[in-house]
Amino acid sequence: MADKLILELVTPYKMVLSDTVDEVIAPGVIGELGILPGHTPLLTTLNVGELTYKKGTEIFHVAVNWGYLEVEENKVSVLVETAEPADDIDLNRAEAALGRAEQALKTLSSEQKDFTIMKAALDRALVRIQVAQKKAVK
Amino acid sequence: MPSLKDIKKRISSVKNTQQITKAMKMVAAAKLRRAQDAAVQARPYAEKLSSVLGNLASREGTEGHDLLVQREKRRALLIVLTADRGLCGGFNANVSKGAERFVRENPEGFSDIDLMIVGRKGNDYLKRREGLSIAKVYENITGSINYSTASLLGQEVVDLYNEEKYDGVFVIYNAFQSAMTQIVTTEQILPIKPSIPTEESAGDAKIDYIYEPSRGGVLELILPKFIEVQIFSSLLESVASEHGARMSAMDSASRNAKDMIGKLTLQYNRARQAAITKELMEIISGSESIK
DSSP states (O other): OOOOEEEEEEOSSOEEEEEEESEEEEEETTEEEEEOTTOOOEEEEBOSEEEEEEETTEEEEEEEEEEEEEEETTEEEEEEEEEEEGGGOOHHHHHHHHHHHHHHHHHOOTTSHHHHHHHHHHHHHHHHHHHHHHHHHO | OOOHHHHHHHHHHHHHHHHHHHHHHHHHHHHHHHHHHHHHHHHHHHHHHHHHHHHHHHHHOSTTOTTTSOOOOOEEEEEEEOOSSOOSTTHHHHHHHHHHHHHHHOTTOOSEEEEEEESHHHHHHHTTSTTOEEEEEEOSOSSSOOHHHHHHHHHHHHHHHHTTSOSEEEEEEEEEOOSSOEEEEEEEEESOOOOOOOHHHHGGGOSOOEEESOHHHHHHHHHHHHHHHHHHHHHHHHHHHHHHHHHHHHHHHHHHHHHHHHHHHHHHHHHHHHHHHHHHHHHHHHHHHHO
């Protein structure tokens, strides 16, 4: 049995990542899930969240915006709308986006259509900040 | 016979035009490269999604999902992807004519076909034709294609389909073959026809998946996404084709201008020579008569 996973991270714009890794932790729709080599075939939807993968001793974080994850014979394909590696995130911009989303949410009630949009923006900003801060600690 | 001055004027005006067409060609070439890159980079995502969907559909069967089932064929929607700007050879005309033909010949046997037009040029042409019903027009969105544009379009189409306003959705666009050739292509995007993997390739992948949250739930979410991706990739192809078409149109325009300048210069030199000869003749015959 192979003891490595092939991770492919794809967005509509480009293939973000294609690498051999040891472990993947993804934000599944019903909770975080960790994938190790030898996992059963799996297909799941992903939430807005943080995808983490380990390669040797190094740990990488990527902010993803919801999509799908497929595991098939040690191959993990992740299809997401956006994927931002921690190094690419502009913390100031993310914080500004968070502020905007918070402001907008105060004025909206939960029935309005914009509410869900702004809520999603808020989630994205939060995840981005979270991921970016991890980079700083590393 | 035009005078020397007239010809000179002509030459300089053709030269000006040539400069413009040359510049446009260069711009189109640069934009083509970018559009082509975008189209190529978008491909893995579309392929992945299509294979995931194919796998899923082959296990799940198509029943019970509105987006997969062919309803009674009443109304169809045809999305026509054109450009906002002209000067790109037959690009807009080809796809507009293709759309018109699709409506008139109606190969899929719908009782009614509406058009949804993307791009100003397509609208300019199709609104003047008789017997076509245009449901919606989008202009100025092909300048910068991003995924959210496609996703908005996709959602709208899915909504219309779910409301049973339309029972089929097609897209017609210029598929990018090379900078020189674009092929007008019609694709059915709704109901979705998943590419079911063949027995051979599916043989070892027949292991049952774990689905989270559930099989139906995953399929439910993946289907609209698939539409968005299809629209996104046809938009990208269309934009790449547009720049390719413009580049080759401008290239041949520049070449024509060069030929024309050559001809005009020849004419100019002939006229100049004729004038000189005439003057010489006059001088000679003048001096002859004094003798």
